[in-house]
Amino acid sequence: MAKGFGPKKTPQTTKRQTAYFKLIQKILQCPRGKELKILRKHPDLVDVGLVEMMEMVATIFVAQRDSLGAEFLIDLADFLYSSYIGADGSPVTGTFVKAPALLWEVLRIISLNPSDPQTVDLILATNCDELNEDFWRQFCLWIDYTLLKSEPKLKKAIALFLISFCKMLWLFPLGNRAINLEIAIAGLEGSAKILRLTHKCGCKSKAI
Numbered sequence: 001m002a003k004g005f006g007p008k009k010t011p012q013t014t015k016r017q018t019a020y021f022k023l024i025q026k027i028l029q030c031p032r033g034k035e036l037k038i039l040r041k042h043p044d045l046v047d048v049g050l051v052e053m054m055e056m057v058a059t060i061f062v063a064q065r066d067s068l069g070a071e072f073l074i075d076l077a078d079f080l081y082s083s084y085i086g087a088d089g090s091p092v093t094g095t096f097v098k099a100p101a102l103l104w105e106v107l108r109i110i111s112l113n114p115s116d117p118q119t120v121d122l123i124l125a126t127n128c129d130e131l132n133e134d135f136w137r138q139f140c141l142w143i144d145y146t147l148l149k150s151e152p153k154l155k156k157a158i159a160l161f162l163i164s165f166c167k168m169l170w171l172f173p174l175g176n177r178a179i180n181l182e183i184a185i186a187g188l189e190g191s192a193k194i195l196r197l198t199h200k201c202g203c204k205s206k207a208i
Helices: 015-029 035-040 048-063 067-085 101-112 117-126 133-145 152-171 177-207
Strands: none
Touching: 015 035, 015 048, 015 067, 048 067, 048 101, 048 152, 101 117, 101 133, 101 152, 117 152, 133 177, 152 177
């Protein structure tokens, strides 16, 4: 279990979000091989939102050098997405929007080795056709409807990775320059909003 990970209730955290975190904790703490048994007890929570949260927690695990935990959650998320939810990604439950797949690949690399921009540039160059208007729209919706509603510590960590991604994308010379800048601006604005919110929550907690 990663340090500091937990379903701390805040005004920005929905009841369903808290339920996702509790379910992920149960899965991480259970004996291997019992994961699907636990999931079957909570069929109402097995949706795109749960998959999204698994990916986000896995990214934090990577940053904490817990590669086994990260790989386990990513594999389970992929299995759920293809077997339980459907490869087409529908239906999207509630207000959760899945992040672009390329984004998670880049964020995992950044969290694992933040001083290695060359690897990120290589991935972006290989997949620069994916940095298009569809990516930008999905990226913006993901920030507004999923990331901003996440658990404070989790979204703060993701926001810091996003800032690194946006800085690299801002300097990235390939693909559609205008779209790259729009994606970078959206990510930086979303990250700034997250950091402001988490700072305010931290100040209120200290005051209490």
